[in-house]
Amino acid sequence: MNIKRVRRIAAPLVAGALALGALSGTGEARTATPQPARWTAAWGASPQLPSTGFTPNWSQEGFSHQSVRQVVRVTQGGERVRIRLSNAYGTSPLKVTGATVARARKGGGPSVEAGSVRHLTFGGKRSVEVPARGELRSDAVGLRLARLEPVTVTLYFAGTTGPATFHSQGWTDTYRAEGDRRGDVSGAGFRAKTQSWYYLSGVEVSGGRGGGRGDGGVVVFGDSITDGFGSTPNTDRRYSDVLAERTGRPVVNQGIGGNLVLNDSAWYGERGTARFARDVLDQPGASTVVILEGLNDIGFSETDRQPTYKPAPVVSSGELINGYREMIRLARGKGLRVVGATLLPLKGSDHWGTRAARVSDEVNEWIRGSGEFDAVVDLDRVMADAGDRDRLDPAYDFGDALHPNDAGYRAMAEAVAAVL
Structure with missing residues (x-):
């Protein structure tokens, strides 16, 4: 099966706009050459066709006017983060109304660390359509993460998705809430859970402090x-x-x-x-x-x-x-x-x-x-x-x-x- 993959990669980050450093022979200050960010895959899950699989999940029913909060552990730290979304097995475009990333609160569950919620953008916009049988990456957002730290990614779907590309066996609780709960710090609205991942296929980091x-x-x-x-x-x-x-x-x-x-x-x-x-x-x-x-x-x-x-x-x-x-x-x-x-x-x-x-x-x-x-x-x-x-x-x-x-x-x- 051939899967058309569509990528929107975040614009390269600039190490520094100007460098005063050494002067040229004419006495003019030299401008630093912009350096692209070096990204590292810190977590991933292989996409699968919606199915009952081994354990109960929400892949075949999909989501409608709901938020899904997924918890993953990054194996590399950094200063900036972006996510990878997959609609590899979707037969129509996936409309993501919005997404956030945050540091998970210690102790597990759907709660997140206060002050760590970051709204993600895709090509500068909070909402995005992932093409049928396609995928894309979000823009980068600043969020300092430590290696082996749990991170939440929350996706909100204002419409109806239809069957969801997912990863069946996550062995980690994923949470669902009615309505827009992207910024919910307490996690109180997330009352349903399963152990699969939906649409999320990667978390990537860049910057220092990787460890x-x-x-x-x-x-x-x-x-x-x-x-x-x-x-x-x-x-x-x-x-x-x-x-x-x-x-x-x-x-x-x-x-x-x-x-x-x-x-x-x-x-x-x-x-x-x-x-x-x-x-x-x-x-x-x-x-x-x-x-x-x-x-x-x-x-x-x-x-x-x-x-x-x-x-x-x-x-x-x-x-x-x-x-x-x-x-x-x-x-x-x-x-x-x-x-x-x-x-x-x-x-x-x-x-x-x-x-x-x-x-x-x-x-x-x-x-x-x-x-x-x-x-x-x-x-x-x-x-x-x-x-x-x-x-x-x-x-x-x-x-x-x-x-x-x-x-x-x-x-x-x-x-x-x-x-x-």
Whole structure:
């Protein structure tokens, strides 16, 4: 599926209008050359088609005369901020009446820090239309943010949106209120909540006070294990969160629960090879991508108990390897360092079967030994039960023999951090 992407990037910021500095040979003061702002992706979520997905959400009904407040944690600090909105799966223009950004108040919930609310503009105007199947970025606004600080983005829709482009599994509460609540500091009007993100696909920062390392941002790309399924909601314990804490680098999570490398899904997003350019290559400041995906390609065909897994064609290791090669090629074309992660053990899960076990082993051996990645993190071995290497370590198991718990995600992050 081709997605038309429309961008309105904020006008470059000027480091300083005039510099008195050194004089030219004629005695005239030289004017400083304006320098464009250097932006860094500090948070992200991959857009998905409106669907019921794993958990209840508002994507299919959309919004009408309502405000939506979303809470995210930025992995890089700065002095200025802008947001990225996606209408990738909208069939008509999305009319956003207005949007605000603010520092979230400590303690959670929809309340924000007094005095921190900033109204966002788009091309100088508070209201904007995001084209069908398009996206855009807001103008920059001054707001000092610290690394790992929670931030709220509130969108107000005076009209009716129709079905909403969203990200199904946010594992963080999102709030809805009737009417225009963009400037609501207490959050008292936000009485409904869900754990998905709507239209918001990125938060980017610029300016000093970042506090991160200078070797670039990291994009983690994959399925529900990258997305954080099994982690404790509202605690930021996905492996991407721990990775940001461990490394001090900006980390953007571009996982989608149920996602596949080779096939599109009505519930679980476009195939990895199709969404890679949008979700990985278009992240400012990123220098590295970690690819951990393929268990669903291998395992969906092993069960008839889950209708959302269909269609689920049988996939060979060779086909999956070709998918990895396509993503490696795309990443290298943008100068990104590519880290390959072996697939986690899956014995005992609904993805397990004789064929799935064989294909998983073949894929993992290729990841380890092909030399086609810049670095490899062997999560298969890190996460395996010492008594049965095909099974997830019980200490790391969320309970379905497939997804890690908080301790498992911490172990994954430590292993990935060691190869960055």
